[in-house]
Amino acid sequence: MAKESIEVLIEGGKATAAPPLGPKLGPLKVNIGQVVSDINKKTSDFKGMQVPVTVIVDTDTKEFTIKIGTPPASQLIKQEAGIKSGSAVPQSDFVADFTIDQVKKVANMKADGLLGATIKTKSLEILGTMNAMGVTCNGLKAIKMIKEIKEGKHDTAFN
Secondary structure (H helix, E strand, O other): OOEEEEEEEEEEOOOOOOOOHHHHHHHHOOOHHHHHHHHHHHHHHHEOOEEEEEEEEEOOOOOEEEEEOOOOHHHHHHHHHOOOOOOOOOOOOOOEEEOHHHHHHHHHHOHHHOOOOOHHHHHHHHHHHHHHHOEEEOOEOHHHHHHHHHOOOOHHHHO
């Protein structure tokens, strides 16, 4: 069972059989249309962002597995907030305000790349990035929201 890996950067939801993907998959004789369709489904949440994609093909059976990387958390935060960049002075100049649901959304999008075991702990990691970018949560500095979450004040949002 020989396996071949192909790594490419694809714009979220816009994979095609054109380069760079098609020419790399062609010699492996897999169903390129199916690979492209699966990639587009898995990357649809990352529209407008470059997403690392790895296609692993079993050269004997022609079965494939698709692994989707995620853009950096800061990129996901900027997309969700609709901003071009974080604050130059993040502790005093704030560029956006998230709800806890938006924090959880970004945490879910980045889930495989985060260390936390639960959505709550993964959300704390996202809040840490937000703190460095000058993005608040529910009108509070991200660092203050982290403290409140650790104290259990927002547990209902994570149940």
